[in-house]
Amino acid sequence: xxxxxxxxxxxxxxxxxxxxxxxxxxxxxxxxxxxxxxxxxxxxxxxxxxxxxxxxxxxxxxxxxxxxxxxxxxxxxxxxxxxxxxxxxxxxxx
Amino acid sequence: xxxxxxxxxxxxxxxxxxxxxxxxxxxxxxxxxxxxxxxxxxxxxxxxxxxxxxxxxxxxxxxxxxxxxxxxxxxxxxxxxxxxxxxxxxxxxxxxxxxxxxxxxxxxxxxxxxxxxxxxxxxxxxxxxxx
Numbered sequence: 278x279x280x281x282x283x284x285x286x287x288x289x290x291x292x293x294x295x296x297x298x299x300x301x302x303x304x305x306x307x308x309x310x311x312x313x314x315x316x317x318x319x320x321x322x323x324x325x326x327x328x329x330x331x332x333x334x335x336x337x338x339x340x341x342x343x344x345x346x347x348x349x350x351x352x353x354x355x356x357x358x359x360x361x362x363x364x365x366x367x368x369x370x371x
Numbered sequence: 372x373x374x375x376x377x378x379x380x381x382x383x384x385x386x387x388x389x390x391x392x393x394x395x396x397x398x399x400x401x402x403x404x405x406x407x408x409x410x411x412x413x414x415x416x417x418x419x420x421x422x423x424x425x426x427x428x429x430x431x432x433x434x435x436x437x438x439x440x441x442x443x444x445x446x447x448x449x450x451x452x453x454x455x456x457x458x459x460x461x462x463x464x465x466x467x468x469x470x471x472x473x474x475x476x477x478x479x480x481x482x483x484x485x486x487x488x489x490x491x492x493x494x495x496x497x498x499x500x501x502x
Contacts, residue, residue, distance in 0.1 A: 344387040352383065359382045360419045367422050 314351035316358075321351055373402055373415050376427045378443070381408050383417035390421070390445060394431050405436045407447060 279302075288304040295301050309328060312321040323342045325335075332340060341348025346355040373379075377393045381404070391406035391413075404413045410433065425439045437447045 343385045344383075355387065356382045359380060359388055363380045363419050363421060371422065 312348065314354055315349055316354040317351060319351045319353075321348065324348055372420050373418070374424070375429055376425045378406075378421045378423045378425060379404065379418040380421060381413070381417060382419050390440075390443075391418075392425055392427055392436060392439070394427055394436070395429055403430070405431070405433065406440060407445065 283304050287307070289307050291303050291305055292300050293303050306328070308326050311326060312324045313319065314321055324340060325332075327335060327340075342352075344352075344355065346358060350358060373393060373396060375393055375396060379391055379393060381387055381389050381391055386408035389407035391404040391408045393402045394405050394410075395403035397403060397412065400414055400416075401412055402415060402418070404411060404418070423443065425442075427435065427439060433449075437449060440447050
């Protein structure tokens with residue numbers, strides 16, 4: 278019987294081989310889910326899957342691309358959004 | 372569409388959302404841009420052409436671009452070219468050897484002679500005393 282704190286499924290169970298040749302079960306924290314584009318739902322690139330505690334201590338530039346809508350929209354959707362904005366501005370001025 | 376003087380919006384990369392003007396057309400795919408963005412080569416796929424066209428000379432200097440952007444009510448940062456500074460050269464640390472004291476030949480010979488005389492006068496210690 279595992280220890281009471283390991284009975285819940287909140288931790289990942291991994292089968293690992295020990296140096297002695299036995300297989301043992303070890304428990305690890307689950308990784309957070311990947312960030313998704315708010316518009317199309319595609320996985321966002323350039324965003325690490327960090328736990329909140331680690332993300333807090335890592336710099337902002339390492340957590341998202343350095344462009345407008347970086348970390349919120351994927352590059353394709355961001356391009357479309359910027360294009361739309363530019364065209365709307367053009368229409369409003371002319 | 373992508374002719375010299377066309378004002379565009381950069382839609383990709385770290386300069387996305389910034390306005391620029393085409394200052395040179397390299398080929399059908401690439402143009403040179405300058406403005407709010409850095410002065411650089413750029414794929415036309417990364418640009419959204421806008422309605423305005425400025426009167427820019429080919430490969431216009433930065434000062435001209437700054438002046439023309441003022442007409443669009445956009446103030447650009449004036450960048451100064453970096454001053455070249457010489458790198459501090461790493462010098463090997465040379466070990467300072469202690470200067471050799473000059474030895475006089477004459478004095479050395481004299482010392483040898485004195486030693487020889489002393490040895491001759493001194494009793495031979497290696498011989499065992501007889502019982």
